[in-house]
Amino acid sequence: MSPGVRLEPIGTVHSRFKEPAELPPPAFAPPRFFERSTGRIEVRPEYAAGLDGLEDFSHIIVLFAFHKAGAAKLKVTPPGQTEARGVFATRSPHRPNPLGMSVLRLLGREGRILEVSGLDLIDGTPVLDIKPYTRRDRKSHIRTGWLRNKRRPAR
Amino acid sequence: MSPGVRLEPIGTVHSRFKEPAELPPPAFAPPRFFERSTGRIEVRPEYAAGLDGLEDFSHIIVLFAFHKAGAAKLKVTPPGQTEARGVFATRSPHRPNPLGMSVLRLLGREGRILEVSGLDLIDGTPVLDIKPYTRRDRKSHIRTGWLRNKRRPAR
Numbered sequence: 536m537s538p539g540v541r542l543e544p545i546g547t548v549h550s551r552f553k554e555p556a557e558l559p560p561p562a563f564a565p566p567r568f569f570e571r572s573t574g575r576i577e578v579r580p581e582y583a584a585g586l587d588g589l590e591d592f593s594h595i596i597v598l599f600a601f602h603k604a605g606a607a608k609l610k611v612t613p614p615g616q617t618e619a620r621g622v623f624a625t626r627s628p629h630r631p632n633p634l635g636m637s638v639l640r641l642l643g644r645e646g647r648i649l650e651v652s653g654l655d656l657i658d659g660t661p662v663l664d665i666k667p668y669t670r671r672d673r674k675s676h677i678r679t680g681w682l683r684n685k686r687r688p689a690r
Numbered sequence: 691m692s693p694g695v696r697l698e699p700i701g702t703v704h705s706r707f708k709e710p711a712e713l714p715p716p717a718f719a720p721p722r723f724f725e726r727s728t729g730r731i732e733v734r735p736e737y738a739a740g741l742d743g744l745e746d747f748s749h750i751i752v753l754f755a756f757h758k759a760g761a762a763k764l765k766v767t768p769p770g771q772t773e774a775r776g777v778f779a780t781r782s783p784h785r786p787n788p789l790g791m792s793v794l795r796l797l798g799r800e801g802r803i804l805e806v807s808g809l810d811l812i813d814g815t816p817v818l819d820i821k822p823y824t825r826r827d828r829k830s831h832i833r834t835g836w837l838r839n840k841r842r843p844a845r
Contacts, residue, residue, distance in 0.1 A: 539698045540755045540818065542787040561826060569826075578778075582786060585764045588779035591835030598753065598789050600695045609740045623733075623820040624743035631737060632697040634753050634819045636791060638827055663695065664789045665778040669837060671716060671724075672793055673828050680746030682824055 544661035545585075546578035546647075548599070552657045555603055555628070560614040561655060562682060573642065574654040576662055583647035586665075590644040594668035595651070599635045600661045601628035613681070620681060635660075638668055699816035700740075701733035701802075703754070707812045710758055710783070715769040716810055717837065728797070729809040731817055738802035741820070745799040749823035750806070754790045755816045756783035768836070775836060790815075793823055 552558050578586060610619040611627040622630055639651040707713050733741060763784040765774040777785055797805040
C-alpha cells in the first residue's frame with residue numbers, strides 16, 4: 536500500500552456562508568438556491584500562473600478540504616433519511632479523508648481571483664485543486680440510489 | 691491560511707494499465723475506449739462498511755493520487771496542443787497537489803471490491819475517496835476552452 540499523501544492548500548474560498556450550519560443540505564435547498572450562490576476563490580500568488588486558460592471554461596471542479604468536519608464516520612444518516620448509509624455512498628463531510636468535490640460555474644477570472652456561482656462551500660475552505668469540467672465528467676442516464684427517495688427533513 | 695492536510699489511501703486500483711505511458715490521453719482515445727475499459731477498486735477492510743448503499747448508484751466519483759506524476763509544473767502543454775496552459779486549466783497529473791478525479795461507471799460491488807468501467811487509472815493508484823455521482827455533478831451547456839480545438843497528437 537502506498538504511503539500517505541501530504542497536501543497544502545493552493546487557495547481559499549470566500550463565501551457568505553461562515554459556518555457549516557448556514558448551508559442547507561443541497562438536496563433540500565430551495566430551487567436554484569445554489570445556482571444563485573456566488574463567491575470567490577482566491578488562489579495563492581505563487582500558483583496564479585497555473586490558472587491561465589481556465590477562464591475559457593464555463594465550469595470548474597474544485598477539490599477542497601472539509602476543514603470543519605470533525606471526526607470521520609463509516610456510517611452516516613443523511614438529512615431527511617431514516618436509514619444509515621455507508622459514508623462513501625453519501626457526500627457527508629465526515630469522511631476518512633476529509634476531501635470534498637464541487638462543480639462550480641466560473642463567472643470570471645481577475646488575476647488569481649475566480650468569481651464563481653453554485654457555491655456550496657463555507658468561508659475559509661482550503662482549496663486543494665482546481666480542474667476544468669469537461670464532457671467526460673458529464674454522465675447521462677444516471678441512477679442515484681437513496682437520493683431518489685429523499686424527503687424534506689422534519690422540523 | 692490553513693495548515694496542510696494529510697491523507698491515507700482508503701483503497702487501491704486494479705487495472706490492466708501498468709504504467710502511465712499505456713494510457714492514451716483521454717481526448718485522443720478511440721471512441722468508447724474508456725467506456726470499455728474495466729477494472730476493480732479494492733477498498734481496505736477497515737473501510738468496507740463505508741461502501742454500503744453505493745451499489746445503488748450507477749456512477750461514482752473517485753478521488754485518487756497521481757502517485758507516478760513526478761514534479762509539479764505550473765504550465766503544461768497538453769497532448770496535441772502547441773500552446774502551454776496553466777496546469778489548473780488542464781487535467782495533467784503534474785499538479786501542485788497530485789490529486790486526480792474520475793467519474794466511473796459502477797458495474798457491481800462484491801463486499802469491498804468495486805467493479806468499474808470507464809477506468810482511466812493505472813494499476814496501484816492509491817484511492818483517497820469515493821463519492822456517489824449525483825444530478826448536481828451533471829452540468830449542461832458547458833464551454834470547454836482549449837479542448838474544443840483539440841487535434842490528434844503528431845506521431
